[in-house]
Amino acid sequence: MKDFAEKTFENETIIIQSDICIFLGPKSKFINCEIINKNSARGLSLLNSEFIGGSFNTKKQLTSFQEDSCLYDGVKFSGKYVGCEFGGRPDMMMDFKNFGLVKNCDFSQANMHYCRLFNAEIETITFTKWPVVTVLHPKQDFDAMTVSDKAEILKLLPYTIEDEFEFTTAMMFNAEKLAKDIGLDIEDIKTKIQLFPRVYF
16 A cells, blocks of 8 residues: 555555555645545545645545644535535644635635535635525634524524534535435525525535
8 A cells, every 4th residue: 555654656556445544644744636535434534734736536436524723725626525524623732723724725626525624715715606605704604693693593503503603714504414304495595595605505
């Protein structure tokens, strides 16, 4: 198995097969690399590394993929992601701003559902369009909402947004999947989600 620890890789195609556990890192740089993932989240770890340019294409849906120690700068994401997190969490890392950062990335070809970005430079990021919805700074805006708007949002999201982190920069979900989960018409979801003042779809 190839060793991806403490090295620099440039202009390489890295294929992650589904029959082995892969660690990309720690302390590595992947510059303009094409990373093709065929593994589950359980068999893949991105550890304390920098991904600069290039692409990350998951051929297999990544579920609950939570690697928050990496810098993603100019990476184009594609494939399906459910319950995934990118960017540094201050409650998980001592020095999350050194890595754990998402900027200049392109999620326009990624199908995101219940995914979150932490420590992300929102103004530099391209998000997926409808039916994927991106809510910016959800906790901050929720706290500032009127009581009636909060009540409508609580009917929409199947978890308690009051418990969302203050440092969640963006929350993304697929409206079609949400409509099936909660039995709500997709146009109703579009109407309700616009109660958030900072929403992109």
